Amino acid sequence: MEKMTLNFGENLDNIKKKIEKMREDILKYNQYYYTNNESLISDVEYDNLIKELKELEEEYPQFKNVESPTEKVGATNLRESKFQKVTHKKPMLSLSNTYNEGEIGDFIERVRKLIPEDKELKYALELKLDGLSISVQYEKGKLVRGVTRGDGAIGEDVTENIMEITTIPHELSEPLDLEVRGEIVLPLSNFLKLNEKRMEAGEEVFANPRNAASGTLRQIDSSIIKERGLDSYFYFLVDAEKYGVKTHSESIKFLEKLGFKTTGVCEVLESASKLKKRIDYWEKEKENLDYETDGMVIKVDELELWNILGNTTKSPRWAIAYKFPAKQVTTTMLGVTWQVGRTGKVTPVAELEEVLLSGSKVKRASLHNFHEIERKDIRIGDKVFIEKAAEIIPQVVKSIKEFRDGSEIQIVEPTECPVCQSPVAREEGQVDIKCTNPNCPGKIKGRIEYFVSRDAMNISGFGSKMVEKMLELGFIKNAGDIYNLKSHEEELVKIEKMGKRSVEKLLESIEESKKRDYSKVLYALGIPFIGKYSGKLLANASGNIDKLMNMSIEELIEIDGVGDKGAKAVYDFFRDSENLQLIEVLRGYGLQFAQEVKEEQSSEERIFEGKTFLFTGTLKNFKREEIKEEIEKLGGKNLSAVSKNLDYLIIGEKAGSKLKKAQELGTVKILTEDEFLEICGKK
Template identity: 45%
Template sequence: MEREQAQKRVRELHDVLNQFNYEYHVLDKPSVSDAEYDSLLQELLKLEQEFPELQTEDSPTQRVGGNILDMFNKVDHITPMLSLGNAFNEQDLRDFDRRVKQAVGEDVRYVCELKIDGLAVSLRYEDGLFVLGATRGDGTTGEDITMNLKTIKSIPLRVKEPVTMEVRGEAYMPKHSFERLNEAKVAREEEPFANPRNAAAGSLRQLDPKIAASRNLSVYVYSLADAGETGVDSHSEALDYLDKLGFKTNKERKVCGSIEEVLEYVTAWHTKRQDLSYDIDGIVIKVDNTEQQEQLGFTAKSPRWAIAYKFPAEEVTTRLLDIELNIGRTGVVTPTAILEPVRVAGTTVQRASLHNEDLIREKDIKLGDTVIVKKAGDIIPEVVNVLVEKRTGEERDFQMPTHCPECESELVRIEGEVALRCINPKCPAQIREGLIHFVSRNAMNIDGLGEKVIAQLFRENLIEDVADLYKLTKEQLLELERMGEKSADNLLSAIEKTKDNSLERLLFGLGIRLVGSKAAKTLAMEFEHMDRLAGLTREELTAIHEIGDKMADSIVTYFEQPEVTELLSELKDLGVNMAYKGPKKVQAENVDSFFAGKTIVLTGKLEELSRNEAKAAIEQLGGKVTGSVSKNTDLVIAGEEAGSKLTKAEELGIEVWNEAQMLAEIQS
């Protein structure tokens, strides 16, 4: 076959295979047999092998899985992937409705959608072509799993219009796929997945895309994160538009004109969810109108215009066999119930939190008791209460120890606290847990360095503190069980990369008592360098609005320790960054900036700055950058090829600048 003929046939095969794929995986209405589809796909594969230059990024052959990856690269989301606030009952939903109407008035419509129990993903398209797919990660930064997402046939590799945009969705594993996967794992004498959500997440984090391709995953798209120039004015319109582009959206959604309709929808799905071919763990309720969404805005963690109703936790009965004690990184002794294995909310549970000694006494829990267990928020197993009527007389009281089970130091109870603590700073359990915290996602985020590897390194005396992580050698790692050359190289590379982390990650990773990730970010942004933080007084710390007396005392006490001074000096010598690298705090002098207090929209293509750089610069000067034009917008900055946002700004009489005007103001 000549090249011209081959090129024509390749285009024909693209069109027909994409149509068949859309009918099967999106519309659920296949028009051809699997055998016919496979025959056409094989024809395309052969043509691409014969004429490699004809293979394109959006070819249906790209769904079979490409080369094995070395590791997942980090990806910054264009707009943060925030979590949702939760509602657990009717009153929570009515309170949400009241807050919304107080802010935007009585005329509100809601969109109700099923909350798919899977893995949140972000899909980026440029000129209609799928170019990047990522996990949610910490909401700001995720992992690039593009090659794995390309294997999911409900994700279009090219949409029906040449649009540039970012959409969000939930990758999930249908129940029948989950059952087949676990049957195969059991046949191979492998540990089965606990539930479809874990199976989906595990499949998308495989370095070999062919494994993801074999797992028969699907995706429901649920939002248009970056609407670009689409001109949609509501969430329901956005979903309809995504349908039109060829995405798979969940058709069980409903637009509701009142909170009463929302409650009816929620109640109906309490029982109907069992009949679905996929798992859901609740209902998502969103304000439909985009302008009202912008009026409501966001908290630090979630949008004020949306909420997730969580179904009541399933409760089951089992037997409490023993109580195990765990020592955390701050020395707190936490009792954990060891249970006869029991299925709860889709997973097998053998352990459940008991929190502290007072709770054990309050619930009169004895070893051997029959207990009721549930998952708080469908995630964390906990013992609800004891079925006293089931007691046989063989149950035994549990006695909390007086000394640490790890280092045998005497346990103490600090005044005003319910927890027992080990206060020995050399306690092996605290050191080990501190190391696990240091490498965790919200701290230094070291890929490949999980609890098991930390435990191995600690057990082999290769690490005693966090500085030792940066001294590890390939030779040392190769001595560990199941650690090959490639894994050792990847781990050392991942550790090396974290030397460049911004200060707030290191600060949170050090595990200073009462300093969470948000406080660490506040401190880093305010004081900008570890050296300055280390010399602060209690008064200087409490002058910061978010820092209270107890946290300030904890910070001062931490930095006064000679061991801490030595550790920070060692980390600095090893090349670990001690400075803040994020957006600067808006200084008092910026209050007089033109941008201060103004709501600004960026549209079109900028030449000198990226969209994110322009946004950061404006926010540093006190401005607020939003995604769509409304009557609350103060200024629109329009680059090349600005579309509907510019048109709307002109219709509303909103001031419009070009990029040169913006740069002049930023640099003034």
């Protein structure tokens, strides 16, 4: 008997309409993504939509259609393109995706069932780059054509433009006829510079490096490609067996020998457990790369087995892509909340329809300031892209105007403080507005949160909600009152969800914080423009708080690294009676306001003066902060990434992409941990 309804009671007519609507939406998203270089939904939402459509088509085969996007790859409408169309000699298939590590085992089981039992199976694991797929053809070793993926069967001829990408060889080391496939990317460093320039010019910024790379490659003026600094990485040799290679991993080495740039990551492993372990490693290590990678690709390594496994209409059966948790997703903006920080700065926060981002649920995201809201034209009710900045703070990247229906509400900048209703004001030349009330409760809460934070006094168990509760109960009015909370111990135990042990731990952490060094205390005070590093500089230069309080602006400016703004902020901070009163209270509770004054180092001791350092991998003798302090103590400076400005890279166990990039630059001196210790005179 024919199946007439879905589980939730939809009739066949409704199912057909639903399938047609999903196809229509996907085709629209494809058009924007491949032709307009713009994403209307996030990758994870797109993948889920394709998966849902595929499941419906399989459940109701009477509604299958060869023109369905589940049967095709990439763009399906290239008619409006300004580039010549080219038919691929072999289709450029896409990979099946999974966001679930458990499905890696399922993939291996499927492969195992199709392969003779006596065959040993190994898998090549590679980085999945988030860029623009390209196929490049060579005749007698010379580049003759570059073609985009397009719809998998037909792409666009962008030969003239790829000639401007310096990492695509114009001539190979051997005079061969071949076709190689890879990814065009815009390095993250270049992406940031490009968006800064576009912001300065009043142009709309790119949402992500992938869109920027696609938009750049498809420019009519090919000189723009060189100017923006597109890069390329290759990962696939068409008909590789013709060149005497038997495995995919061998083909990658062959490509490198010919002069192609690869990621350098092609690890051959034989089990799901080993694959998962390395995937977990790369999920963390990817943050050190200068290009976007959104997952890992697993391929059966032996090329002979690819023919046995074959392909579906859209994907090869010998490969699968594991996607990392989404860094960028779309959701709906439900409203805006204005918050007040410790300096009185009033900042907008987006209230969002809950969404999963980088493995955590997100309902709020930063909007930075009203100037950014205006520049990005963000409205309440908009569909918006959000991402995690530096993998920590969710922020709104852009609104998607194509989804607007006229019901969206423009955001208005407040004229009064949302906490105390005092007037707000904007300092000349500044984009931020600030509450003018020095006793605003929002400011007080912000100062206390800053004081107890991890980088400051590091009082565990004293998060934002705890600060709010303590203020509400009247137990604290400023940071000094934290050290008198022991007198409220009996009352604290009665607070819901606290309990005796939680209170004991909190009080122990408060007591332990009294041992934090002088530089941490300076940072915790929340002096404007004074961060962790400048807090150390002030502590080392003064030795104690009394000397620091009596320094003139001129003396403060002379402290290398503090700067004019920082010097004036420190001077003004110590001329405020409330700040001086707080310092005396904290001093009375035993906080550290002095340290041993270090004698000025001789030039022989500052052996790393003017030199820059970076470390990578697992170190045996140092924690991260310890090696940074050692470098700074000897006059060196710590960098956060490999660049031409880096002098030394210290490598530990399992050194990854930073080492490879340093080797490619050729100007960076690479030290083992033992060699570093020897130079420091510690070995």
